[in-house]
Amino acid sequence: MKMKVCAAVALALVASHAISARADVQLGEHATLSGFGTFGAVKTDTDQAEFGKDRQPGGATRNPDALVDSNLGVQLTVKANSWLSATVQVLAQRRDHEAMDIEPEWAFIRVQPMDDLTLRVGRMTLPAFLISDFRNVGYANTWLRAPNEVYALSVFRRLDGADLTYRKAIGSSTVTASVLYGDSDLLTAGMRPGVDDVRGGSLSWEYDGLTVRASRTLADVLFAGIDDGYIFNAFGATWDRDNLIVQAEYVQRRATLLGDIVASDGHYLMAGYRLGNVTPYATFARTKPEYRQSPIHVSFDQETKALGLRWDAFSSAAIKVQVESIDTQGTPGISFNAPVSGTVHAISASIDFTF
Amino acid sequence: MITLPRALCALTLTFAAAAAQAEVVVVMSAKSPVTTLTQAQVSDIFLGKLSTFPQGGQAVPIDLASGAAQRDEFYTKVTGRTAVQLKSYWAKQSFSGKGTAPKAVSGDEEMKKLIAANPNTIGYIEKSSLDASVKAVFAP
Numbered sequence: 001m002k003m004k005v006c007a008a009v010a011l012a013l014v015a016s017h018a019i020s021a022r023a024d025v026q027l028g029e030h031a032t033l034s035g036f037g038t039f040g041a042v043k044t045d046t047d048q049a050e051f052g053k054d055r056q057p058g059g060a061t062r063n064p065d066a067l068v069d070s071n072l073g074v075q076l077t078v079k080a081n082s083w084l085s086a087t088v089q090v091l092a093q094r095r096d097h098e099a100m101d102i103e104p105e106w107a108f109i110r111v112q113p114m115d116d117l118t119l120r121v122g123r124m125t126l127p128a129f130l131i132s133d134f135r136n137v138g139y140a141n142t143w144l145r146a147p148n149e150v151y152a153l154s155v156f157r158r159l160d161g162a163d164l165t166y167r168k169a170i171g172s173s174t175v176t177a178s179v180l181y182g183d184s185d186l187l188t189a190g191m192r193p194g195v196d197d198v199r200g201g202s203l204s205w206e207y208d209g210l211t212v213r214a215s216r217t218l219a220d221v222l223f224a225g226i227d228d229g230y231i232f233n234a235f236g237a238t239w240d241r242d243n244l245i246v247q248a249e250y251v252q253r254r255a256t257l258l259g260d261i262v263a264s265d266g267h268y269l270m271a272g273y274r275l276g277n278v279t280p281y282a283t284f285a286r287t288k289p290e291y292r293q294s295p296i297h298v299s300f301d302q303e304t305k306a307l308g309l310r311w312d313a314f315s316s317a318a319i320k321v322q323v324e325s326i327d328t329q330g331t332p333g334i335s336f337n338a339p340v341s342g343t344v345h346a347i348s349a350s351i352d353f354t355f
Numbered sequence: 356m357i358t359l360p361r362a363l364c365a366l367t368l369t370f371a372a373a374a375a376q377a378e379v380v381v382v383m384s385a386k387s388p389v390t391t392l393t394q395a396q397v398s399d400i401f402l403g404k405l406s407t408f409p410q411g412g413q414a415v416p417i418d419l420a421s422g423a424a425q426r427d428e429f430y431t432k433v434t435g436r437t438a439v440q441l442k443s444y445w446a447k448q449s450f451s452g453k454g455t456a457p458k459a460v461s462g463d464e465e466m467k468k469l470i471a472a473n474p475n476t477i478g479y480i481e482k483s484s485l486d487a488s489v490k491a492v493f494a495p
Contacts, residue, residue: 036450075450082406082413087452106452115407125451133451140446172395174404241435277439312439315421354446 038138040069040350049338130236138352144322147285173207209241229256243274263290302333317353381493403454417478432495
């Protein structure tokens with residue numbers, strides 16, 4: 001396993017070296033081919049359970065795992081004219097199986113009839129969070145991995161449908177309002193319950209380096225013969241100016257019928273400071289079920305304190321390391337596949353690149 | 356680790372480039388009806404947030420290839436973003452299908468040629484390269 005990780009890191013270094021000279025391959029006048037990826041490895045100090053993210057069925061123990069964070073995305077954008085374009089992005093990533101899956105993550109047509117209005121139809125990331133749109137793009141993020149305490153709470157991440165976005169500059173600030181409608185699929189190992197009538201809206205306000213955003217997503221989930229109403233609320237803010245980066249989110253997951261086992265809250269606070277090409281950062285994240293007396297939960301208590309460093313070592317690649325301490329109060333938390341006792345420590349390293 | 360010396364070299368070049376800062380001006384075709392733009396407008400056009408000029412007409416920004424000292428100066432002064440921050444910004448935009456970075460040319464002469472020929476384009480050049488084919492619409 002160690003050899004595998006070494007080989008992956010070496011490969012990533014060679015790859016980033018080879019590709020950093022070139023970005024965005026122009027194919028004729030209208031098409032652009034680009035891509036991004038992460039080669040990362042993580043290990044913990046326990047063999048009691050495997051550490052992963054989202055719905056990943058397994059992950060790291062004392063044995064390092066290279067598939068928790070690694071991914072590779074390739075994107076083709078065809079721009080017909082100033083108001084019409086199409087985007088397809090294929091992403092290889094460990095999702096709900098042990099091995100990597102290759103799936104189209106985005107495939108949409110974008111129409112911009114006027115400067116302020118955008119309509120997208122097709123497959124998109126469900127924008128439940130502040131950084132849903134670029135969460136998979138390691139290079140676009142300060143941290144090595146989005147806090148699972150918040151980002152794993154949303155049990156579906158994609159939208160097959162349409163969204164309409166209106167953006168308006170008011171004085172020196174910008175307000176963006178967006179509504180969406182479509183279907184999705186739940187990411188669970190083995191089962192694929194139907195997720196229909198996904199509808200949602202978001203409102204964000206940007207001023208200077210500050211972005212504040214609120215969003216609400218509703219859906220009908222058909223699970224084990226029960227048609228339940230699903231509700232996801234998210235509030236987030238980012239400050240990115242003069243080398244200081246602060247980001248925080250608070251989210252609520254609710255259900256109409258199965259609220260006892262589904263309802264959970266999560267929040268995190270991340271702060272980083274750019275010192276030239278090096279950005280040290282710290283993150284605190286926490287999630288807890290809403291109804292503690294319920295014997296079963298979709299996810300359990302978990303609290304993570306993380307310290308990390310992003311180093312923009314190359315023109316199109318960044319190296320990151322992150323150490324974290326995770327307390328699940330004896331439960332599986334939201335990042336483990338079995339209960340763990342005591343505090344677990346994890347160390348991760350990655351290289352994120354774009355091409 | 357053959358990549359380390361290269362990274363150090365790039366770092367040295369970045370500092371060297373910063374030390375030799377030139378004066379940059381934002382230019383449009385002499386035929387363009389636009390006379391002057393604000394810093395916020397130029398910033399929005401180059402970050403893909405604004406696709407038309409306030410006076411009307413499609414705005415097509417033209418960039419210099421990354422690594423050019425003028426480019427770093429332009430973006431730091433106009434958008435408040437360093438080259439690394441800008442790269443991260445375009446990764447966010449492009450991989451969520453929101454937009455792509457402006458097309459880039461290799462230098463002032465190529466920039467002027469493109470801009471002079473198309474009144475919708477906007478770019479930036481070294482102040483001393485100004486001639487009758489283009490006009491300055493903003494000086495950071």
